[in-house]
Amino acid sequence: MTARRSGPETVGGVEWPTVGLAAVIYGLWAAATYFHDRLPWPVLVVVGGWAIAWHGSLQHEIIHGHPTRSRRLNTALGFAPLSLWLPFEIYRQTHQAHHATEQLTDPAHDPETRYLPASASRLRRAAAALQATLLGRLVLGPAIEIGGFWLDEIGRVGRCEPGRLALWLGHGLAVGLIVAWLWRVCHMPLWLYGLCFIYPGAALSLLRSFAEHRADPTPRRRVAVVERAPILGLLFLNNNLHAAHHDRPGAPWHSLPAFYAKDRERLLRANGGLVYDGYGEIVRRFLFRRHDRAVYPASDGASA
Structure with missing residues (x-):
């Protein structure tokens, strides 16, 4: 990873534009969830999807060592699982592996590739075919992406891969805090959060990666x-x-x-x-x- 350069936006080793951005993203998410019942659903879909995708972009920035020199501080700023389905540490591991390989797009080396190996099953080929066009990626991609990820992670936990269960337990605790905010404070049904925040947020992220x-x-x-x-x-x-x-x-x-x-x-x-x-x-x-x-x-x- 290339070292960060100091500049007018960096004071005391802190990149303040990113800190300010984080405050805006969390503020937008908190406001959108708290006032969800006062927003028309088309507006809620746009704002909710934007907040989740924007937070994913912030997490990507944090994975690359921003906005401070402290990994612990950076992680504290970005680990909150607003999307519910993706643990931050798994995202960190796969994305760092993506940048570490010289064989981008090769499924044997790149964990973030959209390509399949020749040995891929018919089910995986069918899922890929449904997402081959941009329309399929945006409409069906989030469900396929999240469902496939969870099936893969269930297998990893079932095989007792070192540290996987502990990682998911920590993620579950963090998700519990998000759900408590949605239920107890915002009185927001989880199905509504899924439809107006998680799904469109995942679709926007898939637009970027398409x-x-x-x-x-x-x-x-x-x-x-x-x-x-x-x-x-x-x-x-x-x-x-x-x-x-x-x-x-x-x-x-x-x-x-x-x-x-x-x-x-x-x-x-x-x-x-x-x-x-x-x-x-x-x-x-x-x-x-x-x-x-x-x-x-x-x-x-x-x-x-």
Whole structure:
């Protein structure tokens, strides 16, 4: 991980833009849950989904060592399981492994890949086929993603993998606090929270990840860039500039646009020009058309 650089936004080793952002995210979530019965459901879906996806972006920032030099302080700022289904420590482990491998997108090495090995079961291939288009990813993807993750984790706990049960017990305690807030303070049904917060939040996160990687014989050409995304770029904390993030994974979110603008030519030359003109282009190209084949190419070549 690249060391953080000091700058006007960093005082005493603390990146205050990220601290302020965290306060905004938790404040938005708390307000949306507390006043949920006063908001029309379309507004609740937008605000709730945004809050959950934004918090996921904050967690991603924390995994990369922000906003302080203390891992304990950073974890305390980001571990709260607002999405309920994903333990922060599992996200940390898989994402760090994703950045550690040089074989991005390869299911044998990259735990965050969307590609399947050739040995994948018919069930996994069917699930991938349902999410091959952007429409399928947004509508069905959250249910498949969460359900598949839980089945896999049940298997890990059942096999008594070291530390897995303790990890889930700690996550369960944290989830209990979130549920207590929703039930006892906000009087919010869990089904409503699931439909208006968790599901749309997961869908927004899947929008970001849908086209950010693509199999290619050259590893550097497996990381995309989505330009001209002022609104969703804020939601994703500039992780849409994904090639820049992989090139400098330790850079804070608020410095990525300037870094990308300065090194755009080099980054796009390195990634083979894998760039999209905003998420509108991704919607136009892939709403009803698959982004790539589901099975990872055996020859490590690009898929058609």
